Amino acid sequence: xxxxxxxxxxxxxxxxxxxxxxxxxxxxxxxxxxxxxxxxxxxxxxxxxxxxxxxxxxxxxxxxxxxxxxxxxxxxxxxxxxxxxxxxxxxxxxxxxxxxxxxxxxxxxxxxxxxxxxxxxxxxxxxxxxxxxxxxxxxxxxxxxxxxxxxxxxxxxxxxxxxxxxxxxxxxxxxxxxxxxxxxxxxxxxxxxxxxxxxxxxxxxxxxxxxxxxxxxxxxxxxxxxxxxxxxxxxxxxxxxxxxxxxxxxxxxxxxxxxxxxxxxxxxxxxxxxxxxxxxxxxxxxxxxxxxxxxxxxxxxxxxxxxxxxxxxxxxxxxxxxxxxxxxxxxxxxxxxxxxxxxxxxxxxxxxxxxxxxxxxxxxxxxxxxxxxxxxxxxxxxxxxxxxxxxxxxxxxxxxxxxxxxxxxxxxxxxxxxxxxxxxxxxxxxxxxxxxxxxxxxxxxxxxxxxxxxxxxxxxxxxxxxxxxxxxxxxxxxxxxxxxxxxxxxxxxxxxxxxxxxxxxxxxxxxxxxxx
Numbered sequence: 458x459x460x461x462x463x464x465x466x467x468x469x470x471x472x473x474x475x476x477x478x479x480x481x482x483x484x485x486x487x488x489x490x491x492x493x494x495x496x497x498x499x500x501x502x503x504x505x506x507x508x509x510x511x512x513x514x515x516x517x518x519x520x521x522x523x524x525x526x527x528x529x530x531x532x533x534x535x536x537x538x539x540x541x542x543x544x545x546x547x548x549x550x551x552x553x554x555x556x557x558x559x560x561x562x563x564x565x566x567x568x569x570x571x572x573x574x575x576x577x578x579x580x581x582x583x584x585x586x587x588x589x590x591x592x593x594x595x596x597x598x599x600x601x602x603x604x605x606x607x608x609x610x611x612x613x614x615x616x617x618x619x620x621x622x623x624x625x626x627x628x629x630x631x632x633x634x635x636x637x638x639x640x641x642x643x644x645x646x647x648x649x650x651x652x653x654x655x656x657x658x659x660x661x662x663x664x665x666x667x668x669x670x671x672x673x674x675x676x677x678x679x680x681x682x683x684x685x686x687x688x689x690x691x692x693x694x695x696x697x698x699x700x701x702x703x704x705x706x707x708x709x710x711x712x713x714x715x716x717x718x719x720x721x722x723x724x725x726x727x728x729x730x731x732x733x734x735x736x737x738x739x740x741x742x743x744x745x746x747x748x749x750x751x752x753x754x755x756x757x758x759x760x761x762x763x764x765x766x767x768x769x770x771x772x773x774x775x776x777x778x779x780x781x782x783x784x785x786x787x788x789x790x791x792x793x794x795x796x797x798x799x800x801x802x803x804x805x806x807x808x809x810x811x812x813x814x815x816x817x818x819x820x821x822x823x824x825x826x827x828x829x830x831x832x833x834x835x836x837x838x839x840x841x842x843x844x845x846x847x848x849x850x851x852x853x854x855x856x857x858x859x860x861x862x863x864x865x866x867x868x869x870x871x872x873x874x875x876x877x878x879x880x881x882x883x884x885x886x887x888x889x890x891x892x893x894x895x896x897x898x899x900x901x902x903x904x905x906x907x908x909x910x911x912x913x914x915x916x917x918x919x920x921x922x923x924x925x926x927x928x929x930x931x932x933x934x935x936x937x938x939x940x941x942x943x944x945x946x947x948x949x950x951x952x953x954x955x956x957x958x959x960x961x962x963x964x965x966x967x968x969x970x971x972x973x
Contacts (some may be wrong), residue, residue, distance in 0.1 A: 463520035464527045465534065470513025472535040476542055477507030478614060483546075483608060490603040494561035498549035499604065506542040525626055528646055528962065533961035538585035539616075540949070545964055547579035548610045552603075567600045572933035578674035581941050586612030588952035589829060589923020592944065594933045598699050601680075609697045611685045616952075617693025617723065618624050618663055648731045650709025652874035659749060663736065666692055670719045687794075691716055691955035694723040694829045696925035703795040706785075711795055713783045713973050724750055724790040724824030724882040745864070746825035748833050752834065758782045764812040770803040784926070789819035789829040793925025810911040813928065817915050820922040821888070831923030833888050837881040840864060844878035871940030878911045887955045895947055902939045903930065921947040 476555060480503035504588045516711045523531060551573035575577045578594040586609050587591050593609075595601065601609075614872060648655045670688035675681055683699060700706035722730075729747050732740045742748050749792040758781060766777035780797050784805060787794045797805040805813070824831020847862045862874035871878060895917040896910075903913065912928040919926045930936060931944070950958045 461527060461530075463517040464523050465530050466513045467517035467520045468523060468531045468648075469526075469534055469538060470510040470515075470517070471972065472531075473506040473510030473538060473542065474514065475510075476539050477503045477505075477510060479611065479688070480506070483611060486607045487602075487604045492604050492714045494553055494558045494563045495550050495602060496921050497558060499546055502545035503546060503548055506538075509542075526964070528775060529957035529960045530903055533949075533957040534803030537949060539587050539947075541580055543583035543587055544576070544579035547573040547582050547605060548576060550578070550602065550605060561692055564602070566957045569600050569892050570602075570719045571577065572596070574606075575933075577941055578753055578933055582609065583612065584948050586695065586697060586946050587616035588923050588948045589617050589693055589791065589831065589952070590920060590923045590948045591690070592920060592927060592931045592948075593697065594931075596933065597701045598697075599701050601699075604973075606699045607872065607915065610689050610699070610803060611654040611749040612692045613695025614667070614689040614761045616657060617695055623817055634870070637808060642922050642958075648728050652790055658731060661690070662727060662730050666722055666730075670722075673715050677711045678709055683707075684872070689721065691719045691792060691794065692722060692829070694790050694792040694824075694831075700792065702798045704799045705796045710779055711781060716794065717783060717786050720786055720792045720794070721750065721754065722807065723792070723829045725828070726825045728827060729825070745839060748823055749835050749839060751929070753822070754786055754961055757815065757912055758785045761785045761812060761815050764815060766811065767810070770808065770810050770899075778850040784816055785819050788816045788926055789832075789922055790824050791820065791829075793919070795926060804929070805926065806912055806915075810909070813911045816926065817911075817918045820918045820924045820926070821892075823922060831921075832892065833885055834954075835862075840877055840881040842886060843883070846872060848880075884954060884956070887959075888921070890948065891950060891955065892921055895921065895943055898943050899930070899940055902937050917944075917947060921942040921951040923948060923951045 461886065475529055479501060484496065484503075486817050487493060487499065549572050555566050555574055557563050572594050573582065581592075582594050584590070592611070598606065598609075608915060648658045662833055667688055670692050674684035674688050686697075686699045687704070689695075696703075698704065698706075704713065725747055729744050731739045740747055743749075748788075761784070762777050762781040763773075765771050765781045766774055771777040773781065783794070783796050786792075795805060797803060797808070799807075805816070808816075821832055822838050823834050824830035826834040826836045843862060843864060847860075851860070862877075863866040863869075866878065890916070896914050899913050900918060901909070906928055908928070912930060915926070915928045916930040918924070920931075931939075936944070
């Protein structure tokens, strides 16, 4: 057996086992809420990935530790598999209600649930959840069974930190193999020398912040079930909601302003959270990314406020601030909560084009690397800006001069600076390339009279940036199957920062598969 296939198969099996475990844990939800008809479907949904994962692991358990190539392939295939198998609760529960479950009372079928009887819609919802995107195939989240509301929330909460981070924490496999997988999920900094200790600390921090966020939202006036779900999806910067109009349903400025710091918490790197919790408050300003999270969010929110107030559509400075601040932070942290909908004010899709493009830019950049956000990440944007300035300034120095490029406390020589600049530039170029391709495909498939170019660019950037804000394009009926497949691909590459997916596709198609 090819050694590479064995390595990938074993680690992919472990990821599927972890996914099955998450479904088993979720069995408590239908029991609590009396949705007993969902138990058989959820149990079958758990058994399938558990069984396949166990078979893969037992078949390949003696495989070698993954190298860099294996790590990227495991990450890409792992996230894709989780998206596919994570769709089973949506698909099977929807069909259980549609067909009925012998011995159980089932609720009436609704159009929202009926959409999930289509496998593509179920996979879309699952991929959107685990990648922390938040675009949805539901017309009305409020009519979903509590079991599916929970599964949507739980998938974003787990996916925000990372499927591989979860797997590493649970399985506790020390060594270079776990480090390789950890880094393949677009992470680099460690909290502790041990990778297992690092991922466990990340989960302790994340769990602590989750409970604090739930309490804050409940005190702000949100019902407890809403507080639990929105705290989990807000902190994980996922953006799924249990209401039809997202956060606009509550129409509360207090809830809006409480959610802003929750989303910001999710956009800061976990190692920085750890240092701050240890009492080292200097990291609020000494860490380059954290400092720029606040600078960037402040500048973007102020700019959007000015567009919305002076250029319409809001008549008071407070309304422009409330909606502008919330929507820019929601976009730039890649959360995707919405308060700008027709039910309470002016829908985001009907904002002026320059206001929509400002929000699009926020989705493009994202927050800090090592956090739960998508986008190109602030560190890459800062690296590009500093690198361009460094290259231009080089003209004014003699050839014998020894120069260093300073990035986040590191002093890089010419070779190191060029490598960092090149890596950042490659990601940005690929990001823009796929954004343009996706926009072109959607323009060909969508009715040209219904959506503007700004609407389409906005929606594609939202999918690829794992944000979830919508200008009205995404939906079970409004988005054609080709568009759903395109968005599935964009969500997948966006969560893994493109490179691992491209490496995996090349590996699969080059010479017929993996090779040593």
